[in-house]
Amino acid sequence: MAKVSIIVPTYNVEQYLPECMESIVGQTLKDLEIICVNDGSTDSSLDILKKYAAADDRIIIIDKKNEGYGRAMNDGLDRATGEYVGIVEPDDYVDLHMYEDLYRVAKEKDLDIVKADFYRFVRNRKGETLKTYDALSKDGTGYNEVIDPKKNDGIFRYVLNTWSGIYRREFIEKYHIRHNTTPGASFQDNGFWFQTFCLADRIYFINKPYYMNRRDNPNSSVKSREKVYCMNEEYRFIYEFLDSHPDLKERFIFVYSMQRFRNYFWTYSRIDRKFKGEYLERMSAELNEAARNKELDRKYFTPFEWKKICWIMKDPSAARKWMALSMAARKIKKIGKNIRRGK
Secondary structure, eight states, X not given: OOSEEEEXXXXXXXXXXHHHHHHHHTOXXXXXXXXXXXXXXXXXXXXXXXXXXXXXXXXXXXXXXXXXXXXXXXXXXXXXXXXXXXXXXXXXXXXXXXXXXXXXXXXXHTOSEEXXXXXXXXXXXXXXXXXXXXXXXXXXXSBTSOBOTTTOGGGGGSOOOSSSEEEEHHHHHHTTOOOOOOTTOOOTHHHHHHHHHHHOSOEEEEEEEEEEEEXXXXXXXXXXXXXXXXXXXXXXXXXXXXXXXXXXXXXXXXXXXXXXXXXXXXXXXXXOHHXXXXXXXXXXXXXXXXXXXXXXXXXXXXXXXXXXXXXXXXXXXXXXXXXXXXXXXXXXXXXXXXXXXXX
């Protein structure tokens, strides 16, 4: 049994894949199982994977028709045999010490999940890497201690993702935690991390960055304006999970609503203007339904977020105008700060 199985869900990433694979095969932790799931790529991604597999017998390739991110990830999880499981997106890369360090902590602390801070980065035209440190905990609390989410749901406020840590495979299989597999969907990592946080007993956060998350891939879901309601569908998947676990629903419904509507706001800020009106109408309907079901608690939102929620529930058309003015005011304020700093 390998110490860590690393899953690389791959689809049309020939430009970035070699850098990703080099960072994985070069890990200081050698006892790895590297599962590359080619999800029907139409570029040279599969050929690149075959080249690496020919030189490294730790690499396993699953070559399948295109069925989407969730299915590819689930196929990788089904194949994994390692003690822990990690995920690396094929357009990202990782520090060479990442899995050795995370595995050591996981074993020392007997953890279900261990996660670390990370960098977001872009490459400019000169090929220079411009990176920004992203802390999981914005206020610096919660690091270097074992946390049970059922006793501390504050960790749901952290910057959450699936790829900056490792998961005990026995824990994943005990609860059969898997991704949503809706064809053509995006943001299917949300359902996975939410399930893991609800079900885990021992989570640990490290305030050191290992993972490099790319932000300049034009094909990334975060830049796509076509899949307007994918986030809504993903949170419906999470709601169905909570519905099937009444005890977890009672404990986590408010943090679910917090994450749900924060992600809706995030989506709203990125979709094309022509979709914004209808998106707010749908958000208004979902907010009002959540309120009727007593699934909203204002203490989980900032005062500004709660004000937005109230506006959208009451009058989505007026809320759109107010939000546009608020955003413009914040941009002007930011420009003013930059000018003063320049002086």
